[in-house]
Amino acid sequence: xxxxxxxxxxxxxxxxxxxxxxxxxxxxxxxxxxxxxxxxxxxxxxxxxxxxxxxxxxxxxxxxxxxxxxxxxxxxxxxxxxxxxxxxxxxxxxxxxxxxxxxxxxxxxxxxxxxxxxxxxxxxxxxxxxxxxxxxxxxxxxxxxxxxxxxxxxxxxxxxxxxxxxxxxxxxxxxxxxxxxxxxxxxxxxxxxxxxxxxxxxxxxxxxxxxxxxxxxxxxxxxxxxxxxxxxxxxxxxxxxxxxxxxxxxxxxxxxxxxxxxxxxxxxxxxxxxxxxxxxxxxxxxxxxxxxxxxxxxxxxxxxxxxxxxxxxxxxxxxxxxxxxxxxxxxxxxxxxxxxxxxxxxxxxxxxxxxxxxxxxxxxxxxxxxxxxxxxxxxxxxxxxxxxxxxxxxxxxxxxx
Numbered sequence: 001x002x003x004x005x006x007x008x009x010x011x012x013x014x015x016x017x018x019x020x021x022x023x024x025x026x027x028x029x030x031x032x033x034x035x036x037x038x039x040x041x042x043x044x045x046x047x048x049x050x051x052x053x054x055x056x057x058x059x060x061x062x063x064x065x066x067x068x069x070x071x072x073x074x075x076x077x078x079x080x081x082x083x084x085x086x087x088x089x090x091x092x093x094x095x096x097x098x099x100x101x102x103x104x105x106x107x108x109x110x111x112x113x114x115x116x117x118x119x120x121x122x123x124x125x126x127x128x129x130x131x132x133x134x135x136x137x138x139x140x141x142x143x144x145x146x147x148x149x150x151x152x153x154x155x156x157x158x159x160x161x162x163x164x165x166x167x168x169x170x171x172x173x174x175x176x177x178x179x180x181x182x183x184x185x186x187x188x189x190x191x192x193x194x195x196x197x198x199x200x201x202x203x204x205x206x207x208x209x210x211x212x213x214x215x216x217x218x219x220x221x222x223x224x225x226x227x228x229x230x231x232x233x234x235x236x237x238x239x240x241x242x243x244x245x246x247x248x249x250x251x252x253x254x255x256x257x258x259x260x261x262x263x264x265x266x267x268x269x270x271x272x273x274x275x276x277x278x279x280x281x282x283x284x285x286x287x288x289x290x291x292x293x294x295x296x297x298x299x300x301x302x303x304x305x306x307x308x309x310x311x312x313x314x315x316x317x318x319x320x321x322x323x324x325x326x327x328x329x330x331x332x333x334x335x336x337x338x339x340x341x342x343x344x345x346x347x348x349x350x351x352x353x354x355x356x357x358x359x360x361x362x363x364x365x366x367x368x369x370x371x372x373x374x375x376x377x378x379x380x381x382x383x384x385x386x387x388x389x390x391x392x393x394x395x396x397x398x399x400x401x
Contacts, residue, residue, distance in 0.1 A: 001164075004068040004084050006060050006139060008296045013056055016262055016295065020051035023263045038271045046270070046284060047263050054288045056296075066112060070139070071163060075155040078148060083160060084139035084298075085132035086111065090119040092126035096385055096395050097166035099157055099184075100131040103175020103199075104304055105269040106368055107138045107293050113374035124387030132160055134176070135299075136306060142299035149310035150319040154183035158191065167191060168395040172381065174199035174369055176307060182324035185354075189330035193394045196334035196358070196384060198369040198377065199341055201325045202349040209327070210352050217348040225361070229337075229344025236342045240275055243268070247308035255302025258294075265301050266291050276367035278340035327354055332391055334358035334384045336377065340366035357390035358383065 028040040067088050074080040086108055089095075098118070100111040111131040118127040135156055136142030143152075157180060161169050170193055171181040178199045185192040205213035222230075246254050258265045269291050273282055294301045314320045333354040337344060339362065347359060360380050365373045385391045 001069050001087070002071060004070040004139060006063055006068070008056060008060060012296065017051050019262055020047055023047055023261075025263070034271075034274065038267045038274070043263065043267050043270070046266060046287065049284050050262070050266070050288050050291075054285065054292075056292055059285070059289050059292065063109070066115070068139075071160070073156050073159050073163070075152050075159065078143050078145055078152065081135055081141040081143065081156070082298075083132055083135065083141070083156060084108075085130055085160060086115070087131075087164065088115045088119050088129040090121075090126040090128050092119070092121040094121055094124055094393070095119075095126040095128050096393075097161065097164075097169035098127040098129050098381070099161055099169055099171045099181070100129060100370070101157060101171060101173035101177035101180050102131070102134065102137070103173070103177050104137075104307070105272050105290065105294065106175060106371070107290065108133050109289070109293065110368060110370045114370060114378055117378055118381070122386070123382045123389075124392065125382055125385045125389075127381070127385075128166070130161060130164060130166070132157060134180070134307075136303035137297065137299070138293055139298050142303045142306070147310065147315050147318070148306070149314045150179055150183045150307075150321070150324065151187065151314070151317070153180045153307065154187055154319065157181075158184055158188050161191070168193050170194045170196070170385065170391070170394065172196045172198075172370075172377070175367065179311065179321055179324045182328060182353075183319040185331035186319060186324070186328050189328075192331050194332040194334065194357070194384070194391045196336065196377075196380060198336040198338060199343070199367065200335055200337065200345055200350045200353070201343060202345050202352050203325065204349055205352050213348050213351055217346070220348070222346065225339070225344075226346045228339065229346070232340065233343040233345075240342070243272070244308065247305045248312050249309070251305035251309050252302065255305055258301045258305075262291075262295055265295055269294065272367075276340070276342060277372055278338070278364050278366040280366065280368070280372045325353070327352060329354060331355075332357045332394070334380060334391075335360070336369060336380055337361045338365035338367075338369055338373075339363070342367055 070084045072080045073083045108131045133140040173181040207214045311321050333356045
């Protein structure tokens with residue numbers, strides 16, 4: 001296990017500041033608010049703050065104070081990749097290995113508000129936390145070959161856990177973390193003992209595949225929460241889904257804009273930070289830390305888009321997005337329903353994903369659950385895996401490093 005130190009060169013920082021100082025902004029429709037996208041005044045203000053006030057080196061020092069490591073990981077058919085990860089082991093004898101998997105436009109830092117607490121035993125459980133930068137994200141390398149899809153992302157995470165001595169472990173994730181941890185459970189049910197997910201993508205139960213759930217679905221009226229959830233999903237599909245279409249079909253084209261223009265990258269991510277959360281009070285430094293990790297990332301901001309293309313163009317033998325949204329029977333499942341998630345589905349739909357052993361319905365919260373409401377996610381994990389929970393001591397004696 002080799003430690004990892006983030007060290008963005010002064011030349012890169014100076015080049016960024018020069019680009020920010022020369023930014024050209026579009027005009028906007030009067031009174032548009034957020035309806036047309038991120039408001040001009042907000043992007044202008046953050047651009048100036050990024051150029052003149054935000055201190056990347058101070059931020060870098062805080063990130064380097066985390067337990068950063070890296071190691072080479074190879075998956076079949078692709079060259080070895082240098083993978084960055086956080087690793088926070090626990091001294092507790094009841095600790096369970098936990099793989100935290102981020103998505104886009106997040107990163108490994110989404111886990112950081114939970115690191116200090118999860119290593120301590122509460123309700124009879126603690127966690128050894130591993131949180132990688134996914135390939136093509138953050139400080140991990142990315143492949144240049146076609147076909148690096150959900151199967152390969154899952155394999156990187158699984159082989160990382162195995163290399164750390166965690167032969168049996170559990171997972172937590174949302175966004176791409178939903179799809180990747182689901183793929184891990186599909187491919188390695190002997191190792192992935194349970195998964196907790198905070199973005200739930202599922203379809204209504206059918207009479208042929210889930211007759212009991214279909215009956216329950218047919219006779220049970222939708223609750224007010226369900227109806228509001230459908231409204232949220234409708235908004236996302238009709239008003240918030242354009243980025244996904246672009247990134248799933250022509251990621252290279254939009255990649256030029258996000259790589260060449262830091263203001264373009266800022267606006268592209270900022271829209272999601274506002275639209276996908278539940279009125280979370282973002283600070284300027286938080287926003288620019290998230291965006292700067294993409295801008296300075298090892299593989300570059302364009303590389304982070306490729307997972308969208310590969311996941312919907314999976315080759316023979318791969319794992320498709322659709323497959324991860326279907327029944328996976330050998331991995332116990334915990335569900336976290338947040339009211340401002342991108343899709344909010346009824347419990348009968350979510351139960352088609354696998355053997356649900358734990359479920360929570362939050363009163364607030366959005367897409368970036370671990371960052372927005374870390375106490376809620378930790379509470380779920382402690383109830384699901386702690387004393388009296390359905391997955392208590394599910395991995396057996398904890399691996400000790």
